[in-house]
Amino acid sequence: MEVVLAEHAGYCFGVKRAVKLANDAADINQGQVQSLGPLIHNPQVVNQLAEKGVKKVDSLDEIDEGTVIFRSHGVSSPELMERAIEKGLQVVDATCPFVTNAQKYAKQLVDEGYQVVMVGDREHPETQSVLGHAGDDILVTESFDEIKALLNRFSKKRLGIISQTTQTYGKFSEIVVQCLEICEEVKIFNTICYATEDRQTEAEALAKTVEAMVVVGGRNSANTTHLADICRSKGIPVYHIETADEISPDWFPSIELVGVTAGASTPDWIINNVIDSLKRI
Numbered sequence: 180m181e182v183v184l185a186e187h188a189g190y191c192f193g194v195k196r197a198v199k200l201a202n203d204a205a206d207i208n209q210g211q212v213q214s215l216g217p218l219i220h221n222p223q224v225v226n227q228l229a230e231k232g233v234k235k236v237d238s239l240d241e242i243d244e245g246t247v248i249f250r251s252h253g254v255s256s257p258e259l260m261e262r263a264i265e266k267g268l269q270v271v272d273a274t275c276p277f278v279t280n281a282q283k284y285a286k287q288l289v290d291e292g293y294q295v296v297m298v299g300d301r302e303h304p305e306t307q308s309v310l311g312h313a314g315d316d317i318l319v320t321e322s323f324d325e326i327k328a329l330l331n332r333f334s335k336k337r338l339g340i341i342s343q344t345t346q347t348y349g350k351f352s353e354i355v356v357q358c359l360e361i362c363e364e365v366k367i368f369n370t371i372c373y374a375t376e377d378r379q380t381e382a383e384a385l386a387k388t389v390e391a392m393v394v395v396g397g398r399n400s401a402n403t404t405h406l407a408d409i410c411r412s413k414g415i416p417v418y419h420i421e422t423a424d425e426i427s428p429d430w431f432p433s434i435e436l437v438g439v440t441a442g443a444s445t446p447d448w449i450i451n452n453v454i455d456s457l458k459r460i
């Protein structure tokens with residue numbers, strides 16, 4: 180079976196930066212490093228960091244000393260930085276600059292008086308961080324009907340739209356076009372990050388040329404899940420796995436060409452193990 184790997188697969192700029200900052204902090208502050216929430220959405224990397232002494236905590240209240248790392252998805256409120264400094268903690272801010280941009284644009288739209296919609300998943304930590312920075316009045320949804328119902332409450336329909344950084348371009352543009360049809364004024368910031376766009380475009384192109392796709396990354400990773408959905412839309416079998424151990428030869432009964440891509444938080448060593456396993460089938 181021939182295996183083709185997408186050109187942009189695995190670690191993006193923001194995740195690479197966050198993992199490096201966490202490793203550096205662990206090297207300097209042996210055993211006193213805490214990440215507020217999982218550093219990235221990849222359980223294997225989070226476990227590796229835990230072995231190096233980077234402990235995951237859920238709240239600042241659990242930390243009394245040492246270093247706190249703010250994860251790549253950002254934290255739920257700007258006050259957390261002040262509280263951490265007041266507690267005497269050393270702060271390492273690993274928030275991805277693309278997430279910081281989304282927070283900034285959301286706040287700008289709110290300040291300019293737009294009803295703001297973020298096309299994304301309300302439960303995701305990144306959207307929670309945007310709400311924490313720009314206010315809870317933002318509607319986070321992937322449903323145009325919900326946006327329409329909200330706008331029906333206002334006589335003047337002025338809408339500001341941003342996107343979760345890992346949203347698919349297709350879904351974002353579909354919602355934008357629908358909103359243009361019913362609003363008097365729409366201000367849009369395309370906050371999908373380039374790493375997400377690159378991976379989605381290549382996954383789609385690759386899925387059109389192979390007989391099956393294997394998508395590697397955390398099940399809790401939004402961008403990996405979107406990659407799998409994009410590949411599935413091409414009508415081929417798609418397997419979303421976290422590690423090579425999950426691969427079954429039964430998935431590829433008469434398949435000669437399989438494509439592989441990986442989410443932005445998947446490290447090279449996991450991707451290489453997957454490729455080796457597939458080549459052995």
Ligand code: SF4
Nearest residue numbers: 191193275277344372
């Ligand atoms: S996927 Fe994009 S927004 Fe998320 S960490 Fe990577 S570069 Fe940043």
